[in-house]
Amino acid sequence: xxxxxxxxxxxxxxxxxxxxxxxxxxxxxxxxxxxxxxxxxxxxxxxxxxxxxxxxxxxxxxxxxxxxxxxxxxxxxxxxxxxxxxxxxxxxxxxxxxxxxxxxxxxxxxxxxxxxxxxxxxxxxxxxxxxxxxxxxxxxxxxxxxxxxxxxxxxxxxxxxxxxxxxxxxxxxxxxxxxxxxxxxxxxxxxxxxxxxxxxxxxxxxxxxxxx
Numbered sequence: 001x002x003x004x005x006x007x008x009x010x011x012x013x014x015x016x017x018x019x020x021x022x023x024x025x026x027x028x029x030x031x032x033x034x035x036x037x038x039x040x041x042x043x044x045x046x047x048x049x050x051x052x053x054x055x056x057x058x059x060x061x062x063x064x065x066x067x068x069x070x071x072x073x074x075x076x077x078x079x080x081x082x083x084x085x086x087x088x089x090x091x092x093x094x095x096x097x098x099x100x101x102x103x104x105x106x107x108x109x110x111x112x113x114x115x116x117x118x119x120x121x122x123x124x125x126x127x128x129x130x131x132x133x134x135x136x137x138x139x140x141x142x143x144x145x146x147x148x149x150x151x152x153x154x155x156x157x158x159x160x161x162x163x164x165x166x167x168x169x170x171x172x173x174x175x176x177x178x179x180x181x182x183x184x185x186x187x188x189x190x191x192x193x194x195x196x197x198x199x200x201x202x203x204x205x206x207x208x209x210x211x212x
Contacts, residue, residue, distance in 0.1 A: 064171025066123075066131055069202040070097045071211050072107075074178060076195040089195055092180075094211070097199070099123065105133060121161070129169070135161040158183050163197060172201045 074093040076084055084090055094110040105121040119137030126132050138158045160183070165176030181192040200210075 063129055064167060064169070065101075066099045066125075066167055066174070067101045068099060070099070070174070070199040071095075071202055071206075072097050072197055072199040074180075074195060074197050076180075076193040078194045080191060092193065092195070096202070096211070105135065107135065107137075109137075126164075129167040131163075131165050131167070131174075133161075133163040133165070135163070137161070157185055165197070165199075174199045 072093075072095045073091060074095070075089040076092045077089045078084060096108040098106050100106075103122055103124065105123055107119050107121065109117040109119065111117045119135060121133050121135030123131055123133040136158065159181060161178060161180045163176055163178045165174045167174045175196070175198045177194070178197050179192065179194050181189050184190050
């Protein structure tokens with residue numbers, strides 16, 4: 001091989017290593033929840049390896065990250081604007097939720113799988129450890145008490161869940177409020193809830209019994 005060809009191989013190897021390291025660093029809890037953006041990637045004159053210039057961290061770089069997997073409990077306090085006559089409210093969902101660093105979110109609800117128990121959302125940070133989530137599932141017969149839970153509902157029905165949450169300083173839990181509106185196939189709201197939510201981070205050591 002010529003010296004020039006060997007030099008090109010060396011540069012390519014260094015570039016591959018640089019891009020392999022970045023996703024792992026972004027996934028660490030404690031780094032900003034916004035992706036680290038490559039602003040430029042180019043060979044400098046006379047350099048034998050590529051130079052990667054990264055955007056500066058946000059001011060909240062020392063704060064914990066919302067990114068990760070969570071166990072979330074949703075407790076309704078009102079239905080259709082009326083207070084639910086149950087002390088402490090009613091638990092309406094027990095979910096597994098993953099917040100991604102690109103601003104998207106996915107939820108595995110405890111609802112019947114036949115009725116659609118996976119749904120998607122998008123989020124933004126609104127302040128130090130404060131977040132807003134807009135979550136829109138497509139489901140059938142959402143919260144319709146007249147429909148058996150094992151019945152497949154109409155796929156055009158859906159709902160919108162919005163959350164305002166605050167991440168605790170330790171980064172291992174969050175809490176907040178939610179509004180959940182269920183729509184029929186014409187876009188009309190047929191029932192809606194407001195309430196509170198509480199979440200704990202799921203780790204590789206979390207036992208299934210903690211989710212019950």
